[in-house]
Structures are given as structure tokens and as C-alpha cells.
Amino acid sequence: METPKLTHVVLVSSPGLGHLIPAVELAKRFVLLYNFKVTVIAVTSQTSRAETQILDSVLTPSLCHLIDIPSPDITAFVAQNDAVVTRLCVVMREARPAIRSVLSEITPRPSAVIVDLFSTETIPIARELNILGYVFIASHAWMLALLLYSPVLDELVEGQYVDQTEPIKIPGCKPVRPEDVLDPMLDRNDRQYTEYLKLANGVLQSDGVLVNTWEELQREELEVLREGGALSEALNMKIPIYAVGPLVREPLLETNSSTELLVRWLDQQPSKSVVYVSFGSGGTVSSEQMKELAWGLELSEQRFVWVVRPPTEGVADAAFFTTGSSGIDEVGKYLPEGFVSRTSEVGLLVLEWAQQVTILGHRSIGGFLSHCGWGSTLESVTNGVPLIAWPLYAEQRMNAALVAEGLGLAVRPRVLPTKKVVRREEIAEMVREVIEGVEGVKGNRVRERVKELQKSAMKAVSKCGSSYVALSQLANRIAG
Known part of the structure; x- marks a missing residue:
């Protein structure tokens, strides 16, 4: 009798609890719901007590395999006053050789790599190794829509976004007030803005996008992102969008x-x-x-x-x-x-x-x-x-x-x-x-x-709920 194929998924997380926690929760779902083998590559800041606690308490060997890559020394590549977004992008860029080495050597060979927003430069590595590459957006669909449309806005909008007198329009979505734009958009002359535009383009190179929201919460925004939607048409975007949230922690059984x-x-x-x-x-x-x-x-x-x-x-x-x-x-x-x-x-x-x-x-x-x-x-x-x-x-x-x-x-x-x-x-x-x-x-x-x-x-993530079904569709595609 033929042994069932073991599906191996690798998740890549950049430093910060906002990136690490949802990646860990996604990893747990793949293991508990689909019996996948999951490896989490966590590039950690080495300064956060909270990061260490999350990794130690949740990623047990019986559940997931953890590979902790210490944050590379980036002092030669950033200025002292560079923003967090710039630093995260540079950290993950400099971590690419270590990530490539892991992906090339771990067994069984991964069927898919799922990276967070700051790790999109790992997608070309997955391509070279003939591994499916997905991006996991730990935020919501409206934010994803603004991110993906930003390279177009970069050409359409003159001057600083925060100086605009009208809300910033995104096809099919609620417009964004100038004062509410994402941090990298606050100053188009700052290095983090250039890095941000690279992230937007990196997402579009993937085989699909997972979003930490659910269908009933943001149906309109999700529809404009999917094939046939207004934003998808504007960007000629044909990659699937999976609403798999909410991915949140359960209380830890701590005794401190x-x-x-x-x-x-x-x-x-x-x-x-x-x-x-x-x-x-x-x-x-x-x-x-x-x-x-x-x-x-x-x-x-x-x-x-x-x-x-x-x-x-x-x-x-x-x-x-x-x-x-x-x-x-x-x-x-x-x-x-x-x-x-x-x-x-x-x-x-x-x-x-x-x-x-x-x-x-x-x-x-x-x-x-x-x-x-x-x-x-x-x-x-x-x-x-x-x-x-x-x-x-x-x-x-x-x-x-x-x-x-x-x-x-x-x-x-x-x-x-x-x-x-x-x-x-x-x-x-x-x-x-x-x-x-x-x-x-x-x-x-x-x-x-x-x-x-x-x-x-709660309904979305329960059996037969919208997020449960979306994640199952993705799991089936990964398992082939």
C-alpha cells in the first residue's frame, strides 16, 4: 500500500509580534486541520521578550518545526533615523541567503512557501526552487487594496498624499482620507516609501494572497480584489485571494x-x-x-x-x-x-x-x-x-x-x-x-x-464557515 504523501509548508515571518503571532496561528491551522508538516522560519529581532515567549510557548516540536534566524546586522545598510518599514525590508533582504539555504536543504521538499508582507523577496527564491509562493497579509482587505494600488497612485497623484484636499480613491473601495494613509505614504521622499512600493509589486508576483479577515466582514473589498473586480481589472491581477481570518491567539497557560x-x-x-x-x-x-x-x-x-x-x-x-x-x-x-x-x-x-x-x-x-x-x-x-x-x-x-x-x-x-x-x-x-x-x-x-x-x-473559522472553506481550498491546492 502506497504511503500517503506528506505535504510540507514553510512559513516565513519578519521580526515583530504583529507578524509572528498570525504566522504561528496559521501554522497551527495547517497542522491541526490538514495534518501538514509545517516549518516556521522566524527572523527575530533578538530584543523582544514577547517574541521569545511566543516562540517558546506555542511552537512546540510536536506541532511545528521552528528555525530561528537571528536578525542580520544591517548597520551598514541603514541610517540611524531610518523608519521601521525600511529596517524590516532591509533585515529580510539581508536574511535571504539564510532563507534560501533552509528552503534548499529541508526535507521533505516544501510544497509551498507562505511569506509575510516584508518577506516578499523570498517569492523569487521559491520560484527558482519550483515551490509555490504565497503572501500572507496579517492585516485587512482595505489595507491590501491600498497597498496594491499604490504603484498606480504613485503615477497619478502629484505632491504628498497628506497634502491632498480630496480622499484618495481606490477602484471599488471606500476612499482613504489623506491623514489615514499608511506610514510609508506620509513622506514620498523618505526611503521607506520606495521600499513600500517594492512590497506592493512583490505581492503581485505570488501565486496567491491570504488575508487575515473574513468574507462577511469585508465582502466588498474582497470582491474588488478578486478576478473580475474593479481593482483586479485596474491592475490586471489574476491571483486568488483567500480570506482566512480571524487568526488570533488563544490564551497561553502561563504560571509566571x-x-x-x-x-x-x-x-x-x-x-x-x-x-x-x-x-x-x-x-x-x-x-x-x-x-x-x-x-x-x-x-x-x-x-x-x-x-x-x-x-x-x-x-x-x-x-x-x-x-x-x-x-x-x-x-x-x-x-x-x-x-x-x-x-x-x-x-x-x-x-x-x-x-x-x-x-x-x-x-x-x-x-x-x-x-x-x-x-x-x-x-x-x-x-x-x-x-x-x-x-x-x-x-x-x-x-x-x-x-x-x-x-x-x-x-x-x-x-x-x-x-x-x-x-x-x-x-x-x-x-x-x-x-x-x-x-x-x-x-x-x-x-x-x-x-x-x-x-x-467565530462562525467564519468554524467548520464549513467562510474562512474554514477558503483555507481548505488553499490546502487542497498546495497538497496537489
Whole structure:
């Protein structure tokens, strides 16, 4: 009797939790649903405690094979003030020899390579080795549409995007306000813009694109991307688009003392009474904004868990490549005098990083003041937690526009937090809105809408749901 063919899939992830976590969750689906052998090639920053925890706790040898490639030394190829997008692109470019070596030597021979957005230069390597090459977009379909149309916009739009007086049009999609464009589009003279355009072209060289969304959430955007859709026609794009999300983490079974203390504190709070405040693994705010945020939380008179790190001035993603080793005394000097003692009974400060899925899944959490990274947004939705949208960098302004205005999942400040300091009174008002919620007001409508989409998300990934079917179609194509 002939032995069944073992299908081997390789996933390539660039540094950063926003890239690594969804890649890990995708890997788990291939193993658990289709019994594929999966190898994850993770190019890691070597500075993130959170990265290490995710890899150690999730990628067990029985589930996936992990190949950890330390981030190459790129000091000769970047300037000190180069943006994160530039650095990520250069890191993954310099990692190509190591990735090529792995793909050439691992057994059984991979049937497909699935790369994240910053790893698209691996697609030509897959081609040379006669391996199918796919791109996994860890964000949503509207962002993908803007990305793919950007080389056309580069020719059509004169001057800076942020100086345009009209929204930026994408065939078949909702237009994008100039202030909501992706970070690399903020300055067309910056090196990250050139790198960004290369990424867009790299996606189009693939055999298909996976998107971390689901059909019912973004049907219109997905249809314009597929063959026959307005954007697909404009780009002469014929590659399949697979909506396979939401790909989110499950709570980790951790026993470290800080997580235990946090959960014990949450256990003592009333249901849906706590606002969780976190700007992701890379986000930071200014010292003035940090003080206003503290005052706003105190004025709201609501319970809170706040993941704090030292402020920075003018660089919202300053923590992306840092180690995160500050102590409570260092952080405390940036908070209002007496804040820690005054709020000790209603608030909890967590240094640098926390087990976010454990927190969001707790019954006491009633709202999430978030940087609107797409992974965090999906974790909030799948736990039925309404959002306060506080975008900082990358595609987060676009995400905030989508969740607040397009989907009705969030309240948001009247001005972009990266443009102007959000004052304590407005912060207190937003926190009360999502936690207290009064019948007929926006906070209540947001909570109801989140519950609707929580059910929709769970249905999409369950057996016979839209994302389950899409991933099965891809798996069948890979298995041949």
C-alpha cells in the first residue's frame, strides 16, 4: 500500500509580534486541520521578550518545526533615523541567503512557501526552487487594496498624499482620507516609501494572497480584489485571494507570578468594569500625552489595567526594536505625582508587555484603549470587547477609520493622537462611554456591534464557515 504523501509548508515571518503571532496561528491551522508538516522560519529581532515567549510557548516540536534566524546586522545598510518599514525590508533582504539555504536543504521538499508582507523577496527564491509562493497579509482587505494600488497612485497623484484636499480613491473601495494613509505614504521622499512600493509589486508576483479577515466582514473589498473586480481589472491581477481570518491567539497557560497576580486582580473586579490600555509591543506616546492619559483614567473613575512604558517624543513606534527593561520607578516619574497611590485600588500598572489575550478574554474587561494594530483589533473583536481607537503608526490610522466609522466597533478621539495631545477630559469621556454605556448612546451601540461581529468571526473559522472553506481550498491546492 502506497504511503500517503506528506505535504510540507514553510512559513516565513519578519521580526515583530504583529507578524509572528498570525504566522504561528496559521501554522497551527495547517497542522491541526490538514495534518501538514509545517516549518516556521522566524527572523527575530533578538530584543523582544514577547517574541521569545511566543516562540517558546506555542511552537512546540510536536506541532511545528521552528528555525530561528537571528536578525542580520544591517548597520551598514541603514541610517540611524531610518523608519521601521525600511529596517524590516532591509533585515529580510539581508536574511535571504539564510532563507534560501533552509528552503534548499529541508526535507521533505516544501510544497509551498507562505511569506509575510516584508518577506516578499523570498517569492523569487521559491520560484527558482519550483515551490509555490504565497503572501500572507496579517492585516485587512482595505489595507491590501491600498497597498496594491499604490504603484498606480504613485503615477497619478502629484505632491504628498497628506497634502491632498480630496480622499484618495481606490477602484471599488471606500476612499482613504489623506491623514489615514499608511506610514510609508506620509513622506514620498523618505526611503521607506520606495521600499513600500517594492512590497506592493512583490505581492503581485505570488501565486496567491491570504488575508487575515473574513468574507462577511469585508465582502466588498474582497470582491474588488478578486478576478473580475474593479481593482483586479485596474491592475490586471489574476491571483486568488483567500480570506482566512480571524487568526488570533488563544490564551497561553502561563504560571509566571506577574500573570497570576494580574488574573487574581481581574478576578476580584465586577464583570465588564475594567478598561485595558495598551499600545502594542512597539507603541509609545509623548510624556505630555502619558500624563494626560493618566489623568483621564483617574478622572473617568473606572477600573483599569495599563501596560506602561517610558514615553518618547515624536516617535510613536520607538519600542519596536527595543528590549523593554524599565522598572516601575523609571516609568513612575513620568506619571502625575501621587497617581500610583491614588489609583492603587482601581488600577493596575503592568510594565512593558502583558498577556493580552488572557486579559481580553477575562470577564471583567469591558473596553480596550488600543493602538489599533490589526492583531489587537481582532483579539478584541473575538473576545467581544469594544474599542477606544488610538492609532499611532504603520496602518493603524486606517484600521481606526475602519473599526470606528466603517464597522462601528470603536469610539475615537476627535483628533488623531499623533497630531495633537488628547486631553484628559476627552479620555475620561471615552472610557466612561465604553465601560458604563447608557441605553441609546454610542457606547452601547458599539458594544452591541462588537457582539455581532464576535459571532460572525467565530462562525467564519468554524467548520464549513467562510474562512474554514477558503483555507481548505488553499490546502487542497498546495497538497496537489
